[in-house]
Amino acid sequence: MIVALENVSKTFANGTTALSGMSLTVGAGEFISLLGPSGCGKSTALRILAGLTSASAGTIRWAEDGVDHRAELGFVFQEPTLMPWATAFDNVWLPLRLKGVSRAAAEPRIRQVLDMVGLGDFHASFPRELSGGMKMRVSIARALVTKPKLLLMDEPFAALDEITRFKLNNDLLRLQAAEGFTVVFVTHSVFESVYLSSRIVVMAARPGRVVAEIAVDEPRPRSEAFRTSAAYADSCRVVSHALHGAIGADDHL
Amino acid sequence: MATPPKPGFDHQRWIIPLALFIVVIALWEIWVRVAQIPHYILPTPSRVAATLIADWPVLFSSLLVTLSTTLQGLALALIGGVGLAILFTQSRLIENALYPYAVILQVTPVIAIAPLLLIYMPQPAAVLTCAWLVAFFPILTNTTQGLKSADHNLQDLFDLYGASGWQKLWHLKLKAALPYFLTGLKIGGVLSLIGAVVAEIAAGSAGAGSGLAYRIVESQYRLNIARLFAALTLLSVTGIVLFLFLSWFSNRLLASWHESAREREV
Numbered sequence: 001m002i003v004a005l006e007n008v009s010k011t012f013a014n015g016t017t018a019l020s021g022m023s024l025t026v027g028a029g030e031f032i033s034l035l036g037p038s039g040c041g042k043s044t045a046l047r048i049l050a051g052l053t054s055a056s057a058g059t060i061r062w063a064e065d066g067v068d069h070r071a072e073l074g075f076v077f078q079e080p081t082l083m084p085w086a087t088a089f090d091n092v093w094l095p096l097r098l099k100g101v102s103r104a105a106a107e108p109r110i111r112q113v114l115d116m117v118g119l120g121d122f123h124a125s126f127p128r129e130l131s132g133g134m135k136m137r138v139s140i141a142r143a144l145v146t147k148p149k150l151l152l153m154d155e156p157f158a159a160l161d162e163i164t165r166f167k168l169n170n171d172l173l174r175l176q177a178a179e180g181f182t183v184v185f186v187t188h189s190v191f192e193s194v195y196l197s198s199r200i201v202v203m204a205a206r207p208g209r210v211v212a213e214i215a216v217d218e219p220r221p222r223s224e225a226f227r228t229s230a231a232y233a234d235s236c237r238v239v240s241h242a243l244h245g246a247i248g249a250d251d252h253l
Numbered sequence: 254m255a256t257p258p259k260p261g262f263d264h265q266r267w268i269i270p271l272a273l274f275i276v277v278i279a280l281w282e283i284w285v286r287v288a289q290i291p292h293y294i295l296p297t298p299s300r301v302a303a304t305l306i307a308d309w310p311v312l313f314s315s316l317l318v319t320l321s322t323t324l325q326g327l328a329l330a331l332i333g334g335v336g337l338a339i340l341f342t343q344s345r346l347i348e349n350a351l352y353p354y355a356v357i358l359q360v361t362p363v364i365a366i367a368p369l370l371l372i373y374m375p376q377p378a379a380v381l382t383c384a385w386l387v388a389f390f391p392i393l394t395n396t397t398q399g400l401k402s403a404d405h406n407l408q409d410l411f412d413l414y415g416a417s418g419w420q421k422l423w424h425l426k427l428k429a430a431l432p433y434f435l436t437g438l439k440i441g442g443v444l445s446l447i448g449a450v451v452a453e454i455a456a457g458s459a460g461a462g463s464g465l466a467y468r469i470v471e472s473q474y475r476l477n478i479a480r481l482f483a484a485l486t487l488l489s490v491t492g493i494v495l496f497l498f499l500s501w502f503s504n505r506l507l508a509s510w511h512e513s514a515r516e517r518e519v
């Protein structure tokens with residue numbers, strides 16, 4: 001186990017209950033997807049894991065106590081969230097720079113992650129010179145540059161076209177196999193969650209809670225062949241069914 | 254596809270206003286000659302040009318006075334405006350306490366404040382204060398807005414990586430504020446000149462001063478209208494050069510990343 005949420009609730013200052021009694025255990029090496037309708041608290045759960053929001057009730061338990069857990073995290077937002085005034089190289093440098101690592105000392109690792117995401121030739125490019133998919137790759141490289149144990153991703157590919165999304169799905173699986181990090185991934189897409197995940201956590205809204213956990217047992221790393229397999233179709237059916245149950249419970253939708 | 258507008262050089266943007274200028278000047282010259290208007294009512298452009306050359310030593314030294322006031326006022330406004338904007342983003346309390354006064358200073362017309370300042374301060378200090386006063390506010394408000402405009406997710410990211418307040422300010426907020434700050438600088442630069450001129454006029458009527466605006470008031474008293482026009486021309490050219498320089502400077506700084514400073518490629 002890396003981290004566990006135990007009975008975590010979150011009520012915002014304006015009275016919105018975003019999460020109610022959510023429990024989730026993240027094991028090392030897992031790829032967990034949080035899947036659910038808009039407003040069910042997926043982003044809130046991720047932000048609580050990252051320490052960007054505090055829980056109103058419940059506990060967040062880390063495997064190791066007494067260390068700075070944030071140092072072991074990477075976070076990828078839905079938008080690439082790059083600094084427009086900095087090159088791809090300098091954007092990836094940021095997490096290390098904030099920890100006091102000089103450009104020269106950081107350079108080998110920055111080169112390595114930019115190569116890993118396929119942007120070896122784009123060190124000097126500014127964000128505006130990159131396509132949406134390339135910007136997202138920079139964002140992923142930035143999250144990986146600190147060698148995080150846990151990568152938190154909030155709908156990272158939602159704004160991309162399907163072809164780019166499929167490519168980035170495969171790249172993400174390859175990177176996970178190479179670097180060995182654990183992923184908690186928020187998505188709206190049943191297909192994307194089945195393709196990527198070892199476990200899918202289906203959530204419902206009002207209040208945000210977990211309604212089902214579905215393991216996807218297909219061995220990893222996975223390849224495009226999985227997308228057309230019977231096992232994939234079966235898993236999609238099961239997950240869709242669970243998701244429709246979750247949406248059906250919400251008559252505000 | 255039509256050629257896109259370029260920020261640097263564009264025939265339409267330069268030739269048409271220039272042609273219009275030449276036509277207006279020519280018509281002015283012809284009209285004054287034909288209608289035989291006396292030069293102490295309306296001088297011909299050629300007479301204004303001749304005066305500009307003949308009186309150049311006096312006008313130029315006056316220009317230097319005004320320009321130096323303008324630049325000093327702008328420099329002080331930069332320090333004050335940016336400094337206060339940074340204080341505002343670091344402390345809500347300071348912002349709430351001081352912002353109303355910044356607004357009051359701004360909405361009170363400088364022409365009305367100038368005579369008061371001239372009572373309490375030596376004339377150069379009063380003129381400088383007026384230049385500072387009008388340049389300060391646009392720099393303050395634009396920079397404050399810019400410092401607050403930093404992307405929220407990027408701020409979260411800085412938090413995630415344990416960035417200190419100063420790291421956030423230096424690596425994120427100041428950079429994000431740069432385009433806003435430069436807008437404030439452009440406005441402030443031009444306003445600083447206006448503030449200096451307004452104060453010089455107020456001081457001039459009180460009988461002291463040597464800036465360009467003072468020359469204008471003086472020429473008016475002496476009915477030396479050609480010199481008035483010459484001083485006015487010099488003042489306008491100064492304002493234009495100042496604005497062009499600040500625009501060029503701002504484009505240079507933003508060239509690599511900001512959309513407003515880029516050509517759209519088609």
Ligand SMILES: Nc1ncnc2c1ncn2[C@@H]1O[C@H](COP(=O)(O)OP(=O)(O)OP(=O)(O)O)[C@@H](O)[C@H]1O
Nearest residue numbers: 012014016017018037038039040041042043044045
């Ligand atoms: N800062 C906040 N203040 C008040 N309410 C909030 C805040 N952030 C989120 N909420 C509310 O909490 C609920 C859960 O929000 P959250 O962003 O976690 O949902 P989500 O599952 O990520 O939705 P989506 O799929 O649309 O991104 C929503 O009803 C939202 O309006």
Ligand SMILES: [Mg+2]
Nearest residue numbers: 042043044154
């Ligand atoms: Mg969300």
